Amino acid sequence: MIKLMIAEDEYMERKALRYFLNKYYSSEIQIVAEVANGENALSQALIQKVDIILLDIQMPKLDGLKAAELIKEDFADIEIIILTAHSKFEYAKKSIHIGISDYLVKPYLEEEFREVLDKTIEKIKSKKKKKSSQLNLKNKLAELTPLLEQEIILEIIYGTSSSLKKFVEHKKLLDINSNNYMFLIIGASDSCMYHKELLFKIKKKINRIIDRIIASIALQDMVFLLLDDEIARIKESREFKELIFELKCDFKLNYHTEIIIAQSQIYNEVGDIYHSYNQAKSVLMDEGNKIKKPYQREKVICGKIIDRDLDAAIKEFNNIFSILIECYGKNAGKIKKYLKEFIILLNRDIKDYFGSDIELFSTQQVEKEIFSFEDLYDIKIYIQHLISKVVSIILEYQKDGKNQVIETVKNYIKENYNEDISLSEMAEYTSFSRYYLSRLFKEIEGINFKDYLIKVRMEKAKELLKSGEKIKDIADLVGYSNPNYFSSAFKKYTGISPTKYLKA
DSSP states (O other): OEEEEOOOHHHHHHHHHHHHHHHHHHTTTTEEEEEESSSHHHHHHHHHHHHHHEEESSSSSSSSHHHHHHHHOOOOOOOEEEEOGGGGGHHHGGGGTTOEEEEEEOOOOOHHHHHHHHHHHHHHHHHHHHHHHHHHHHHHHHHHHHHHHHHHHHHHHTTTTTTTHHHHHHHHHOOOOOOEEEEEEEEEEEEGOHHHHHHHHHHHHHTTTTSSSEEEEEEEEEEEEOOOTTTTHHHHHHHHHHHHHHHHHHHHHHHHEEEEEOOOOBOOOGGGGHHHHHHHHHHHHHHHTTTTOOOOHHHHHHHHHHHOOHHHHHHHHHHHHHHHHHHTTHHHHOOOOOOOHHHHHHHHHHHHHHHHTTTOOOHHHHHHHHHHOHHHHHHHHHHHHHHHHHHHHHHHHHHHHHHHHHHEEEEEEEEHSSSSOOEEEEEEHTTTOOHHHHHHHHHSSSHHHHHHHHHHHHHHHHHHHHHOOOOHHHOOOOOOOOHHHHHHHHHHSSSSSSHHHHOO
8 A cells, every 4th residue: 555644724625535544545555654744754754654645735843845845855755746726836836946846726626636646656666666676686686696606617617718707897887986806715525514604604704804705505615705805915914814723623513523724825817816715725635635536537527518509519528438438348238337427527517517407417317327328439429418408408498598688678668668768777777887787688699788779669660650659749658758869769770651551
């Protein structure tokens, strides 16, 4: 229900307003307060959290316009409808800078009363719908942040062709401006205990001394990319060393396990980021050799698959298969055992990257298929087809996720095409960077944002022309304040002028 307050010092006027409201809007509007002076109007606006105020321009203690100005300072979203006599109408009109929604001139005519209230109610509903949509999107983006962080870390680990570009994009998206960075990796003999809640808990502890952290669980490690212009000083500080000691103690006390915390050197060039991770990973493996070193070639294949580069992934797999033949000859048993481990690693690493909800294949079924083949060549072809299938699944999975963002933009355009919509506004609406949204829109729709907006407007204009609307009115209805500019845009889009289109 929409909450409404009547602020009118005349009892009979309040009674008349109540009558109209109860007669026409009892199912939509709830009268939550009636006041007879400006001071009470101001206090009740705060207490009742109203949506609409019917506010008389002349009231005791505090006049209506002053009350409206004070209310709008604190509650900009409240719709205020000024109630005024004919003699005061010009005075009331001067208050437009305050943000008054509309005016009702006494004595109230039912038709005029309903027209003003209907317009105000529609405005409130539209704002609430937009606010709800923005809140839902904000919540989705809050859920998206850990996925963005995971994507950044895994792109770096696998050294994908787009990793550097995506790292720069994601930094902007996460509002990270620092250039200096280092990796911190936590490894344990029992990595099965790692989970998102634990990662968040550790990240929160590190956040005490470093603001910007990108973190993810990847390749059985907890990986933290620390970004801060003061990282060199922080790394040598007493607080940082105490933090490392605290983390080791926590794991020993709470999880009864020893951990290794490896650090890279500090870098400031984006191009060094892949080397920075590998440097920390090498330190991790050297300290006690408690973490199993991943096969580099398998990691390369995963990187190519993540890049959706099927040819390169197949080529790398063929190289591995040739090495297996060299090492094991015709010993199919050993080759099958290796490929079983490879399939498990592939399935795990791809799911690490894209999320556990992506459906790739059943490792048990694939293992069964591998061991059913007699000919090694048949096994090779089977794995090649499996890699191809995984790349196809990834393409479809990524398309679905990106489509959700673009559908939000398209729905907004559909509902607001008659307004002045810009890419910058949509970037702010979706909480993405302007550059990222532009690239994503072109990737999904095949045309850029501006051309899509023109397309929606022109297709609507074609409908309106056929329905008999005047060209001048159509221009305004589809977002063009200048009819000549609209006609020019229409001709550019269709190849003919609006007038000729009508005759066609």
